[in-house]
Amino acid sequence: MANRTVTRADLAEAVYQSVGLSRTESAELVERVLDLICDALVEGDNVKLSSFGSFQVRAKNERIGRNPKTGEEVPIFPRQVLVFKPSNVLKTKINKSMVGAGK
Amino acid sequence: MIKSELIEKLSAENPHLFQRDIENIVNAILGEVGDALARGDRVELRGFGAFSIKNRPPRTGRNPRTGEQVAVAEKYVPQFKAGKEIRERLNK
Numbered sequence: 001m002a003n004r005t006v007t008r009a010d011l012a013e014a015v016y017q018s019v020g021l022s023r024t025e026s027a028e029l030v031e032r033v034l035d036l037i038c039d040a041l042v043e044g045d046n047v048k049l050s051s052f053g054s055f056q057v058r059a060k061n062e063r064i065g066r067n068p069k070t071g072e073e074v075p076i077f078p079r080q081v082l083v084f085k086p087s088n089v090l091k092t093k094i095n096k097s098m099v100g101a102g103k
Numbered sequence: 104m105i106k107s108e109l110i111e112k113l114s115a116e117n118p119h120l121f122q123r124d125i126e127n128i129v130n131a132i133l134g135e136v137g138d139a140l141a142r143g144d145r146v147e148l149r150g151f152g153a154f155s156i157k158n159r160p161p162r163t164g165r166n167p168r169t170g171e172q173v174a175v176a177e178k179y180v181p182q183f184k185a186g187k188e189i190r191e192r193l194n195k
Binding site: 003004005006007008010011014015017018019021026029030032033034036037038040041042045046047048049050051052053055057079080081082083084086090091093094095096097098099 | 109142
């Protein structure tokens, strides 16, 4: 099972195959989709893509961390993190093809 | 923002395309990410983040209310790790 890594180029190819657009335009659209999602998240908006999943921005409080190598205590400052919550449709799709597929 | 709002924004930017086509484009992108994960592939989008799947081996769980043992089957869960660029933008 040679697992590959899918990149922007593959997404652009999928767009190119699905709609009759040029390769350049397909690539640009992939970029715009990702940019618009990022922009919404940066503005603090959650992004919900039905049958795929949702992206949420969560605020994390400050806590004391520790350098595992030296045992030294370091403060971890409050920060914003991005979490992805897969939809049930996506989870089911992955499990249908992976479980029992001998992977 | 939900999918239809994303489609509206893209439509406004691309007046030469039918909204129907934009819808197909967005679905093609999300569908390709889903298909890749379903094949066991990883999806890496620099600046945005990476999607991968993780195996959860079968285990015996317990019904927390009754204490009864239940078999939990093996499963795969999708994971997302935010890219550096977006992490930095979120914390500016």
